[in-house]
Amino acid sequence: MPPTDSLLSLESTVCDLGRYHLQVEVGLSCAEIWPILNQYPKLPGVVLLRQGQWYGMIPRLPLMELMLRSHLEGNLKTLTLAIAHSYHPQMPLCMAAETPILTAAQQALRRSLPDQSAPIVVQESTGDYSLLDAHELNVAHWQLRGIEVQSRYERTQIHMIRHDKMANLGRLVDGVAHEILDPVGFIWGNLSHIADYTEQLLQVVAAYRQQGALLPEMGLDEEELDYLQQDLPKAIASTQTGAKRLKNLASSLQNFCHMDEVYPKPADLHEALDSLVLLVNSRLNGEVHLTRTYGHLPPLTCHIGQLNQVFITLLLQFVDELLSDVAHRSVAANLATALPSQAIAPPMPDISITTQVLSPSDRHQPTWTSREQDSFEAWIQATAHAQAIAPSAQRWISIQVSRNGAPWTAAQHQELANALASDRWHQPLALSHRMIAAHGGCLRWRSPHRDGVGAAFEVLLPLV
Structure with missing residues (x-):
């Protein structure tokens, strides 16, 4: 069947492209296939079956050359498709109909140069086989590349x-x-x-x-x-x-709101955190207590505007979680008809900010999770190499933002991992991760944080 035109998107699969369906038994004579090939000049090849099972595929050009030579020799009627296949026994490229077009094009381009024009065998969801013209796939691939470039341009413009x-x-x-x-x-x-x-x-x-x-x-x-x-x-x-x-x-x-300079400058992280706490106080409404435990931190050469955005994102994440928990408890208390006299009042919602300088012996903390958790040691090696020092002599600044209350559920853990793994700029946590990575740092988290409750984020920044 001829290919059908359809609107393609970056999520389009091979089943959105036109495919040719011609499955014949290998015992069939080539003389019986000749009229079909003449009727459909764009048919890229023939799928061969033996007793309904996959046997192979013959591209159109080698098959036509073989049939023409046999016709001139007068033995076309005795030439079967099984014999014709023996002249071209190469295994074709096969893929499922649900394969994305971009993935299919990448697989097709990996073939050797003589096989670049050979059709691709597509296995349908019904178990049947069809053929996809390589030229049709290449055209769709370049269309999607154009869509991808346009989409990237529009995202860049929006950004x-x-x-x-x-x-x-x-x-x-x-x-x-x-x-x-x-x-x-x-x-x-x-x-x-x-x-x-x-x-x-x-x-x-x-x-x-x-x-x-x-x-x-x-x-x-x-x-x-x-x-x-x-x-x-x-x-x-x-x-x-x-x-x-x-x-x-x-x-x-x-x-x-101060705009960062082109080059990083030394900044006092404690002063920056104090300014952010003053801004966040309007959200606390006296319902959330905020404590600060500062260690001795030297000035850090950084883009302080970017780090301010990171810290405010982490603080507001926990403020929203605790205020939501307070609201739920308030509703539950209003709906309750009676409270047991021996009931213990829940602790005051609390957010804690802790800063310190970590030594090399403090880096092994297996309870922490990070986007780079599989290569955390590689990150340490990379940052040490960037500082031109040995990993054993490396130090970094730790800014830990934690809260009490209920730990994250499995769904919240997955949601957090998805947000951090996202490459979309509108995701605050993903953007925070990029900013920390641009400083050579790492963002880690864990829940429960302490005594089976709470949650915590930790920002690690290499101390140069």
Whole structure:
């Protein structure tokens, strides 16, 4: 049968292409096949069967040459397909109809040069055999290559537009934070002077009160004046606290939105983590406790903007999990008709950030999982080679983000592995993995984390 046109996609398989179905018994005479080949000039060959079972395949060109020579010699009627096959006994390329077109084309291109034009045998789902023209497969292959290039171009365009949008948003937020910092700086700078002036004025008022000459002129009684003297310093201190929080928040926002330079620069990871914690606090709503345990870390030469994005992704992952758990427990408590008096209250949801410098003896931790878990030692060797040092002398920085609560289920483990294995840019964890890998580091995780509960991420960055 002639090939049929169909719309192809990158997921198209061989069964989406036109195939030729001609299966005959090997005992058949070539003279009986001659009219069929003349009727279908595009038929690429003949599939041979013996008692309904696979026997072989003869391409059209060798078969036609053999039949023409036999016709000239006058023995075409005695020439059987079995004899014709003995002149061309090579094993053809066979594949299932569900084989992707791109895979089929790669297999076809691996054949020797004389066999490049030979048809491909396709085994149908019914068990029958059909033939796929090599030229038809090559045309489909180049069509899909064009689709793949176009798709990659469109993804690149979308990524560039998204990157440009985020860059513009970052510059906008950075500008807004700068505009906030200017007046806050004025307020913060003047509040200390106002506090000093207020203290001096209160001292003057206290001196006048000792003389008893000020009260009739001010129209204030003793209680009002005492309250004023006590509350005014508190109001100024409260204003200073609010201005300081606003200044820290604007500074954290400015640091987070700061665009990285072309080359990495030394950065303080603890300062970056503190800024991110300040931004994440708005999501905690007092329902999640966050603790920090910092070791002594030297400045790390890195793109701090990229690492900020990694850390905020890991923090928000655990914040969402704990807040979801809190919401489920709240609903369960509201639906419960009675709670046992001896029931133990669940622990306060907690996220912990721990930093430290790991020595070579700390690298063997089999409970951790990573995308590179099968080649973790190879990763250590590669990073040590990049630093031009021996693996035994290598050190790296560990930033561990962990939570308490229920451990991940098997489905969550698989979902996490799929997210990290994805090459799509819209996957936050996959993007985080790429950023860590670009720094020569590794992202690992485990659950349960401690005492059969919780979960943890660990970012390992080589210390140069």
